[in-house]
Amino acid sequence: MSSTKFILGLFDDPDNMLHGIEKLQKNSVPIYDVYTPMPIHGIEAKLGIKESRLGYAAFMFGCLGGSTIFAIIYFTMVHDWPMNIGGKNPFAIPDFIPITFEWTVLFTAFGMVATFLFATHLFPGRTPRVMDYRATDDRFVIAIDAKGNTPHADIDSILKEAGAVEVKHNDRKYVSYE
Structure with a gap:
């Protein structure tokens, strides 16, 4: 059994990331979350996120x-x-x-x-939850829960076809600053 918790698709362009989201949804791959260095208009609707309360x-x-x-x-x-x-x-x-x-x-x-x-979970004293440090600088990250039914190789190929510059297999939930 693999110790991979998340598969991360790193994109250098927001349009490629949106294309990657569409391809993953078309292939019924559940997306855990998306991390971007800037706000992207319309991404909430594309991911099906409900309005804030x-x-x-x-x-x-x-x-x-x-x-x-x-x-x-x-x-x-x-x-x-x-x-x-x-x-x-x-x-x-x-x-x-x-x-x-x-x-x-x-x-x-x-x-x-x-x-x-x-x-x-940003209260003082708590370590920030970051999937990849570059998501705060210049990369757009799609995080996919690796415990799903889709084989990892298929997810990797979908992300590469969509224009991902890098595909990482993360064995930890978050990167710590220590």
């Missing part, structure tokens, strides 16, 4: 921040320490709007940073 998380963090500060201000200004300022009602909602907006933005920003770091 981060917008829902941002909305929930905003609601949490807005309701938290509104509750704090309401308790402080109405129940705990009501003040008569110029004869106004202690529960004057227009006075609460600026700080409620600011805390909504603050909770959303911090919550999204935490969510992004958690979802991408």
Whole structure:
């Protein structure tokens, strides 16, 4: 049994990589992931990646921040320490709007940073997950799980036909920096 975990097709041109994705999908070879040094328009649709749900998380963090500060201000200004300022009602909602907006933005920003770091495993102290170092510089990498049913030689030939400049068999999941 082979110790290969991933087969990596390295391309020097994004068009060749997109052609490689099409050829692999036409031959029913499942693609694990694609790594590129720059964003490529339309690659999510080609790979069948669903739309992100981060917008829902941002909305929930905003609601949490807005309701938290509104509750704090309401308790402080109405129940705990009501003040008569110029004869106004202690529960004057227009006075609460600026700080409620600011805390909504603050909770959303911090919550999204935490969510992004958690979802991408990029939190401090963690070794970055990189299949090939050149994917961060000048190569476009298609990673294929080697445990599939397609023989490795067939995958190698499909990648070479599509224009891969190099085909690597990786025995580790990620390259470490040590």
